[in-house]
Every structure is written in structure tokens, then in C-alpha cells.
Amino acid sequence: MELQKFTYDNKLSKLFLYATVTWGAIGLLVGLTAAFELIFPSWNAGLPWLTFSRIRPLHTNAAIFAFVGNAIFLAVYYSTPRLLKTPMYSKLLGNIHFWGWQLIIVAAAITLPLGFTQSKEYAELEWPIDIAVALVWVVFGINLIGTLIKRRIKHIYVAIWFYIATWVTVAVLYITNNMALPVSAMKSYSVYAGVQDALVQWWYGHNAVAFFLTTPFLGLMYYFIPKASNRPVYSYKLSIIHFWALIFLYIWAGPHHLLYSALPDWAQALGVVFSIMLLAPSWGGMINGLLTLRGAWDKVREDPILKMFVVGVTAYGMSTFEGPMLSLKTVNALSHFTDWTIAHVHIGTLGWNGMLTFGMIYWLMPRLFNTKLYSVKMANIHFWLATTGMLFFSIPLYFAGFTQSLMWKEFTDAGALAYPNFLDTVTQILPMYAMRAFGGSLYYIGFILFIVNVWKTAAAGKFVRYEEDSAPSLEKAPSHGHENWHRRLEGMPVKFTVAALIVILIGGMVEIIPMILVKSNVPTISAVQPYTPLELEGRDIYVREGCYLCHSQQIRPFRSEVERYGEYSKAGESVYDHPFQFGSKRTGPDLAREGVKTLPNYKPNSWHYNHMLDPQSLNPESVMPPYPWIIHNDLDVSTLASKIKTMQTLGVPYPEGYADGQAMKDLEKQASEIAQNLKDAGIDVSSKKEIIALIAYMQRLGTDIYKDGNPEQYSSK
């Protein structure tokens, strides 16, 4: 058989490898800083861009899209050509992909700490960067599918199916969730509102975990574990079944992030059922990964790469067992809004994504640089630091989540809340926050060893830019006679991609379409009115500062929550919330009814003023960072008219022509009233400051259905 010769170019693999290591170091350091800020809230030194709520999105985005993202591209650019016996389709597209992605990360690293955010978790980037992400993603897709088309192998190995599913699904998810109308160059409003926005966001959020943190890493696992152990995958049939089952089921599971929220019950039930079923294909993948190492356990004892793979795949098994459990309504009632979720996701990222990435890079370095790894011993120490770091990180947070949730729910014999002061439940878990920061530090020390090892290995060797290989052309590739549908499908990459797309769209549409119908059918609560111009500006400050990262605005229908926060949240209350601000974590108390004067949590304007300036002066044990700049900054009202008009386009019923003139008059009037109220309380502040708008927004929260003093009437409708 005539063999064709061709060359693999390792340049992009090397670049993605370096990017993975660099952004990993930065993303983890930002996370560690955030962990310490939760123990020492004054660490932000009064600087906006160093404050927890501004750097937390930077940490999550850097960890997911920069560290894990570059690791995915490294795996794809290294393994795809070798599995398909052809170089990547286009070097130019590869370079655009690499540099475009790094520019996006730099843009994120600058804009997120500056407060440019859409306030949707893991989708915080503002619209111009979103467009760049979509374009670079398309470039990546063309390069991937182009490579598939010019391959020399008839059938496509399972790792590449996972890459294809990743590409096609992330494209659908990212575009759908980021639909927004621009207000200005760096500000936009989500086209969805309230419950609908929440459902789209968590459909995206959950599937970002599925198709960015899971499927590409399963592809990575199916390539690098066989390579590192020199053994074929345990069961190829299992890999086919678990691939299709996984991508089919994952897409439905998003609503489990919104249990007991104002989301319709049927959607919640759908999310739970599919989350439980998801356990099977997830564990199918884990079993397949671990059993690939059968007969090689003697190697696992000595080889740090295999050790990392084993712990990584085991962490995948743990978090995919925990995920379905957390989606059970009874467990979720306890775990949601607590640190339990943080522990859960870090088993996934530190264990599954981190360990697989480290293992892959330790395996690649000697091969890319034609030398031995600088220090196997150092890699072993890294393994132990990473493993113990991950456990020290997560186990205290499980306790923290459990403890705090039980304290929230505890009643005295007399029927009152046992811990009516939210802060008591925070101080109780601070030691666990300290242990988490310790665990994170261990993990980071391990990462420093990893950097040294990579650096020294690269310095000791010589980069192997080109590797030659040969294979028969595709027309002459061996075949196996009669082919069934799946084998034929694998032979047709574009059709395979379309099949994967259809599979994920079925779940997406069944979830999303009824929600669009719901929106047009939600009986508007007549008492719920659009925000005033000043409140709208205040809301944008709330979004800019990332308040939603520590404060939810979603009271669940539990006695303990209604007692603490007031009447539970209704779907009709958030119809003008573009974007929604339900939040997913309560490091501080829920704020859904912060403005209701008759509730126990109500605080006067002066309290909010002093609290933003210096939270510890009011609550010495508070972990809230100070926000002094909100006190000092003048409110920028230059885009007010544009904001009102954009909201009108999105269906918010401001009167015709309101944006031109009247809106500003109303804003000034409300601002002077609040400034006067503060003055009466002994605080002399200009009505043009940001704090005035923020107070206006806070005092509006949850008040609409309390206007006539009978909020329960809306429960029966």
C-alpha cells in the first residue's frame, strides 16, 4: 500500500501548553486571593478592582476559559492530527485561534476587575468580547472540521467525537445565553428577563460545565490515558454508549440550579430526573478511564502521570455522583446557596480538570522537547500537594455548607429563628474558610513546582517543531466490509457534527421553548412596576460590583426563609429584571425584599451609606468588603436615555418618549429626596453620588407586592 508522508507541526501545541501554564498560574492566584479576602475583607485596600466581587468572576473565567480552555486546545491540537493522520487543516486559522483566544483572555482580565460585566455567571464578559469569543470559536471549528475532512483515517476515534460535541454545543450555548442589546460600548442588557433569563443562564451554566469542563476532558482522557499507560481503552463499546447518552442527557439538567425558585415545577422536575439519569453515562466514562489502567497498577505506583490521571478520573466520578445527589430536591433544599456548591465544583476543577491537565503536560513535555522530564520527584511532590490541597479545600467547605444551612433552618422551641442574625451563621464557618485558603495554598505551591518542572524541562531539551509520519490516503484506508449506521456516521464528520447538534438541540428546545411561552403568559402582577431611572442606575452599580456573587435575590418557599426574608419570590416580580439577579450563593443574606420596611431586615438609608463605606464599623465580624468608591464616585448618567430606550425595546413599559427629558427629571427628584433623608440622619452627601442610586435600588427591592400590605394575595393567583 502506498504511504503518503506528512508532518505534524508542534508549534501551536507548545504555545497552548505555555498559555495553559501561564493562565493557570494567574487564575489560581486570583482564586487564592479571593479565598483570603473572605477571611480578611479589608484586603481589597479600598481598591475596586481588587475587591472580592470584582475578582471572583475573573477567577472563574480565568480558570474555566483560560486555564482549562487552553488545556483543551492543547489536547485538540496535539491529538487530532495524530489520530487522523494529517496535519491540522490550517496554520493560519490555528494562529488566529491561539492569539485571538489569548487576546480575549487579556480583555477579560482587564474588563472584569473594572466592573464591566453582564452579571451572568461564567458569562460575565460584555458584548464586544462575546462577539470576539464567537468569532474565534468559529475559527476553531473550521480548523477542526477541516482537519476531519482531509484525514487519512476512515473512522474517527472517540476522543474526537468529544471534541466535536464540545465545539458544536458550546457554540449553541454561548450564543443563546449571551443574547443582549447593547446600551453603550461596554454595557448591555440581556434580552431575557427574570425567570426566563435564569433558566437560559443555568441551561448555559450547567452545560458549560458539561461541554467545556467535561466532554473535551473525556476526549483528552480517551487519548492520553491509553498513551501514558500504553494500553487501549477498556471498552470501546462503552465509550460509544456513554458518549451519546452523556451529550443527550446533560443538556436537560440545567434547571436543577433553580430548584424551589420561581421556575415552573415541570421544568424543575425535568432537571432532576435527567440529572439522576446522568449518573449512568458519567460513571460509564469514569469506569472506562480507570479500567483502562487494569493490569498497569504497578506502574501507577511509580508514575506521577498515571497517579494524576487516576485521581483526576476518580474526582470526576466523585463530582458526577455528587451532582445528581445535589439535584434531588431534598438535598438541594439544604445545599443550595451554601459553600457546598463551591466544594463540589472544586472537586471537578482542581481534581478532574487540574489533574488531567497536569498529567497531560508532564507526558507531553519530554516528547515536545526531546528530553527527560526535569524531575520526576518534583512531579510526585506536585501530585501529593495537589491531592491534599484539593481535599483541604473541599472537605472544610462541605462542613461549612452543611453547618450554615442547618443554622439558617433552625427554629427555637418557641417557633422563632434560632439564628435570626445572618452574621452568626457566617462567623461560625470562618475557620472552615481559613482551611479552604490553606488547601488552596497547598494546591498553589504544587502548581509552582509544576511551572519549575515545565520550565526546566523546556530549557534542558530542544523543541521538536516537526514530526514526520506516513499513512495511506483515505481512499485506500482499510475498511471492514459491511458497515452499520454508527460506523458510517463516523466516516462522515459533518453529518456526525449535525447528529450531535440535533441530539443537544432536542433537550435545549424542550426546555427553552415552553419558557418563551411562559413569558408571554405570566400574569403580570399589576403592582410590579419598572424601576425608576435612579433605581435602574443603582441596579447597574449593583451589577457592576458583582453583588449577586454573595447575595441572592430569590426567597425560596420554606418557612425558614419566609420567616427570615419575607414572602417568597414570585415569577411575576422579576419580569423587568434584564438580567435576573437571583444569585447562586449566600455569603451574605438574601436581598430580594431588602426594601420592605415592615420586615425585620429593613435598614434605613443611613445604614446602607455607612455599610458601603465601612461594613465592619456596623458589624465588626462582617466579611463584606468596603466599597468606599461608591460613596465618592459621581453617578454617570450619560447613558440614561440609552438605557431607558433599550429597556423599552426589550418590552419594559416606560411611557413613550420618557427617555428624553422626563427620566432625568425624575432621577434628580428622587436623588434629592434620598440626599435630604441622609442629611436628616446627619450624613451630608451630594445627590449626584453613586451611593444615592444604589440606595434607591436597594430600597426598592421586593417592595412592589408589599404596597398594599398583603403580599400573600399573589400566592393564590
Add this chain to the structure above:
Amino acid sequence: MKIVMNTLSQINGVEIYPIISLIIFFIFFVVMAYFVFNLDKGYISDMKNMPLEEDENDSSVNDLENKF
């Protein structure tokens, strides 16, 4: 919750959504499993060994053995 449930009940047959989705998945899964278990062994063996094959025919100028 009732506020939304009552609304949703106005959408014709909304309660069928979860059931339809389960049925779609079940049929999909059974058909797929049937075909997968009927795949021929030679093909499975070839596919399994695909990542390992490249080492055997590796014509790279570099020795990939004992790199660790």
C-alpha cells in the same frame, strides 16, 4: 409556584413535556445500544488501538521511548 403552574396549565399539554423527553431518550438509547452491541470485533479492536498505533509506525526522528 401556583402562579406559574396555573399559567402553564394554559399551554396545551405542557405536562407531557417531561414524559415526551423521557420517551425520546429511552428510544434513542435502546436503538443505540442495539447497534453498538452488534458492532464487529475487528472494527472495535482497530478503533481501540488507534491512539497506540502511531507509536508503532512512528517515523519521527526522535526516539519517543524512555522519555520519562
